[in-house]
Amino acid sequence: MREVAIVAAGMTHFGELWGASLRDLFVEAAQGALTAAGTDHLDAIYVGNMSAGQFVGQEHLGPLMADHLGMAGVPSVRVESACASGGVALRTAFLEVASGASDLVLAAGVEKMNDGADVTAILATASDQETEVYHGATFPGLYALIARAHMAAHGTTEEDLAWVSVKNHRHGALNERAQFQRELTTDQVLSSALVSEPLRLLHCSPVSDGAAAVLVCPLDQASKYTDHPVVIRGTAMATASLALTDRRDMAFLDSVAASGARAYEMAGIGPEQVDVAEVHDCFSIAEICCIEALGFAPLGEGRHCARTGETALGGRIPVNTSGGLKSKGHPVGATGIAQAVELFEQLTGASGDRQVHGAEFGLAQNMGGTGASSVVHIFQAV
Numbered sequence: 001m002r003e004v005a006i007v008a009a010g011m012t013h014f015g016e017l018w019g020a021s022l023r024d025l026f027v028e029a030a031q032g033a034l035t036a037a038g039t040d041h042l043d044a045i046y047v048g049n050m051s052a053g054q055f056v057g058q059e060h061l062g063p064l065m066a067d068h069l070g071m072a073g074v075p076s077v078r079v080e081s082a083c084a085s086g087g088v089a090l091r092t093a094f095l096e097v098a099s100g101a102s103d104l105v106l107a108a109g110v111e112k113m114n115d116g117a118d119v120t121a122i123l124a125t126a127s128d129q130e131t132e133v134y135h136g137a138t139f140p141g142l143y144a145l146i147a148r149a150h151m152a153a154h155g156t157t158e159e160d161l162a163w164v165s166v167k168n169h170r171h172g173a174l175n176e177r178a179q180f181q182r183e184l185t186t187d188q189v190l191s192s193a194l195v196s197e198p199l200r201l202l203h204c205s206p207v208s209d210g211a212a213a214v215l216v217c218p219l220d221q222a223s224k225y226t227d228h229p230v231v232i233r234g235t236a237m238a239t240a241s242l243a244l245t246d247r248r249d250m251a252f253l254d255s256v257a258a259s260g261a262r263a264y265e266m267a268g269i270g271p272e273q274v275d276v277a278e279v280h281d282c283f284s285i286a287e288i289c290c291i292e293a294l295g296f297a298p299l300g301e302g303r304h305c306a307r308t309g310e311t312a313l314g315g316r317i318p319v320n321t322s323g324g325l326k327s328k329g330h331p332v333g334a335t336g337i338a339q340a341v342e343l344f345e346q347l348t349g350a351s352g353d354r355q356v357h358g359a360e361f362g363l364a365q366n367m368g369g370t371g372a373s374s375v376v377h378i379f380q381a382v
């Protein structure tokens with residue numbers, strides 16, 4: 001396989017973007033990456049998207065997005081793995097370039113969730129229809145079950161969960177593209193409206209619109225586009241049962257651990273060498289489960305990390321410096337690519353007030369559903 005690098009990135013603001021359509025968002029992010037690389041040529045396009053068909057009634061995104069980018073004729077296809085669609089689009093682009101089939105590929109993600117659709121019901125289609133949705137389960141409800149299981153197994157408290165939101169909003173307050181650029185206190189989180197006990201409004205990622213894009217090419221061609229490429233050292237995906245009830249342990253995300261282990265092996269590093277990470281904090285409990293499964297904290301100890309500052313900017317392993325899904329926003333199909341954008345900027349020293357100084361290795365973990373799919377990328381500054 002050829003070595004593959006990210007050479008440019010683009011991203012829209014995340015939030016309730018009433019003035020922009022799905023295709024407008026995609027073009028803004030993709031054009032940002034193309035302009036940064038100084039090129040108007042692509043060999044292929046992958047569009048990460050969970051459910052534009054349900055959110056805005058639009059399928060067949062590949063040709064639509066290529067056409068609106070002025071690239072009709074270029075191979076272009078949608079990639080879907082629920083909320084991991086963006087991460088899987090990046091992995092697909094990596095494989096196409098690594099294999100030698102293409103030299104310059106756009107991996108993008110886009111979602112428009114605020115167009116009046118029944119968001120909670122649409123998102124729930126990524127969980128098990130027969131054993132979960134039919135019985136009334138929603139994603140806040142399913143993650144509440146995970147939180148309860150973690151509390152029972154490890155003594156995790158509602159305050160531990162609140163600290164994850166406080167930490168990520170502190171980071172998001174420094175990110176001009178974040179949906180919520182304001183700090184929170186634990187009291188505000190713990191007194192916010194109950195959504196699904198023990199999860200409250202301020203434990204949840206919001207409903208968001210947005211798009212993100214990165215350009216990948218062989219490392220030995222990267223100098224055509226940038227002086228600061230970021231190499232993709234590891235990429236791995238794993239799956240687990242869709243239904244929580246079929247899991248060995250509801251409080252442990254097997255797919256995250258497996259995708260992380262494979263990515264570490266491919267990159268030839270361990271968790272202790274990662275300098276900065278973006279993980280899938282769709283609900284505050286998810287960040288705690290993910291950092292444990294990825295080896296950033298021992299099992300049962302992840303609950304302390306936000307409170308102690310270990311996962312905050314300036315801490316041992318800063319997690320979700322972008323603000324994470326909680327504060328930056330979670331336009332589901334765009335999230336995995338937005339994580340790559342954050343790490344591309346961190347590893348090229350372009351993160352401003354959020355910069356992790358001297359960062360060499362970054363890890364992105366993106367998952368679908370309650371962890372039925374998980375994809376991990378490890379990036380290195382060169």
Ligand code: COA
Pocket residue numbers: 083120123139140180195201202204205206207282326330369
């Ligand atoms: N975090 C912080 N603030 C939020 C928020 C969130 N997650 N969601 C909404 N808000 C704010 C809104 O901006 C609004 O503030 P304002 O009154 O100052 O304008 C206020 O809270 C009420 O917003 P509203 O849109 O009425 O909330 P809602 O009750 O419709 O939705 C949730 C709240 C938590 C139910 C919704 O955000 C949600 O479903 N989140 C989870 C999404 C999800 O499951 N994603 C997939 C994960 S796998």
